[in-house]
Amino acid sequence: MHSDITGLIPIAAGIYVLLAAFRVVRVSKNPESNELWLQKFGVMSKVLGPILILGGLLELLGLFR
Numbered sequence: 001m002h003s004d005i006t007g008l009i010p011i012a013a014g015i016y017v018l019l020a021a022f023r024v025v026r027v028s029k030n031p032e033s034n035e036l037w038l039q040k041f042g043v044m045s046k047v048l049g050p051i052l053i054l055g056g057l058l059e060l061l062g063l064f065r
């Protein structure tokens with residue numbers, strides 16, 4: 001099985017987006033700005049984060065070659 005590390009980038013991005021959407025990490029040091037980002041992108045991040053992770057896993061498995 002061929003392993004390529006390019007799938008790690010979308011996996012890391014998906015994990016970060018999910019952590020930001022669930023308020024584990026902040027996207028801004030300013031609490032008001034962080035809350036505004038969550039109101040604007042929170043729901044979309046909860047949907048797109050797992051899609052990014054799944055896409056990265058599929059790329060690691062070589063299904064996009």
